[in-house]
Amino acid sequence: MIETNRVGFRKQLTGPYPHSKRLKPCMLVFFACCLLWPLSGTFVLLTATASAADSPQVSETATSVRYSLPEDVPRKPFSFAGEIVPFQRSDVRYRVGSQINFLLLDARSVLIEWLIRRDVPVQLIQQILEKEGVPPEFVFFCPVLAGLTRNDQKASGAGIWHISKPCDKADGVEMQEDSWHDDRMDIELATHCFASRIKSLRSQIRGGSWIMAAAAYVTSPNTGSDAQGNWDATSFWDVPLPPNIEQLICRWIAFTIIHGHERFYHI
Numbered sequence: 001m002i003e004t005n006r007v008g009f010r011k012q013l014t015g016p017y018p019h020s021k022r023l024k025p026c027m028l029v030f031f032a033c034c035l036l037w038p039l040s041g042t043f044v045l046l047t048a049t050a051s052a053a054d055s056p057q058v059s060e061t062a063t064s065v066r067y068s069l070p071e072d073v074p075r076k077p078f079s080f081a082g083e084i085v086p087f088q089r090s091d092v093r094y095r096v097g098s099q100i101n102f103l104l105l106d107a108r109s110v111l112i113e114w115l116i117r118r119d120v121p122v123q124l125i126q127q128i129l130e131k132e133g134v135p136p137e138f139v140f141f142c143p144v145l146a147g148l149t150r151n152d153q154k155a156s157g158a159g160i161w162h163i164s165k166p167c168d169k170a171d172g173v174e175m176q177e178d179s180w181h182d183d184r185m186d187i188e189l190a191t192h193c194f195a196s197r198i199k200s201l202r203s204q205i206r207g208g209s210w211i212m213a214a215a216a217y218v219t220s221p222n223t224g225s226d227a228q229g230n231w232d233a234t235s236f237w238d239v240p241l242p243p244n245i246e247q248l249i250c251r252w253i254a255f256t257i258i259h260g261h262e263r264f265y266h267i
Helices: 020-054 090-106 108-117 122-132 136-145 187-204 210-218 221-231 243-260
Strands: 002-004 011-013 078-080 083-085
Touching: 090 108, 090 243, 108 136, 108 243, 122 136, 122 187, 136 210, 136 243, 187 210, 187 221, 210 221, 210 243
Parallel strands: none
Antiparallel strands: 002 011, 078 083
C-alpha cells in the first residue's frame, strides 16, 4: 500500500509488492537522463558546427548564404563573357552568391536537369555561338531565360531564347511564324536569330559590354544605354537596373560558376 505524510511531499512504498524495490534503479536512470539531456543538446550542436566547418561550401551562420563561392573564383581575376567580374567587392560576391544558393536550393531540379540530362543540344548551340562570334557563356543564358516571369518583357517570347518577334532578312536569318509553324521553336534557327540580336544590342551599348547587352535583351534596347548615360558608367556592376534584371544576370554568372565547379558543389 502507499503511505503519504500530511504535507504530501514524500511518499513511501510499503506492502506486499515484490517489484517495488526494482523501481529505484529505473528512477535513477530517469533522473540521470533528465540531467544529461541539456548537455547532449550542446554536444550535438558542437558536432554539427564542426561538420559544417569541414565543408567548404557551407557557411558558419544561419543568416548568411549556405553555399559559398569556390576559393579560386575570387582569388584571381574571373573573366566572364570577355569582362572581369569584380569579386573583390563584397556586394558583387553577395549578389552572385545569393543566386548560387537560389540555384542549388530553390531551383536545384532545373539545374540538375540542364547540367546532367541536357535535353537541349548544348553542343549545337555552342557551335552556332562560336560561329557567330558570341561568347560561349551565353549557352547558360538559355536556362536562365526559362525563369522569366510574366512581369518581364521577354516572358511572352517563344523558344529557348524567348524570341518575341521572329528574325527576318534584315537580321540575316529568315524565320516564319503562322498558325501552323513557328521557327522560333527551331533551336538552330532560333540560336542564329538570338546571336544576331545580341550582337546588334552590343553595338548600341557604350563600351561593348556583352553583359549589358544581355540585360538589354531581356528588357529593351534603350534600357542599358539609358542607364549608362544616367549614371555615367559602362560596367554592369556600376549601373543600377531593375532588381529582377540584376538577379537574372547574376543568376547567369552563378550558373556558369556551378557548371565549372560541379564537384565542389557535389553535383
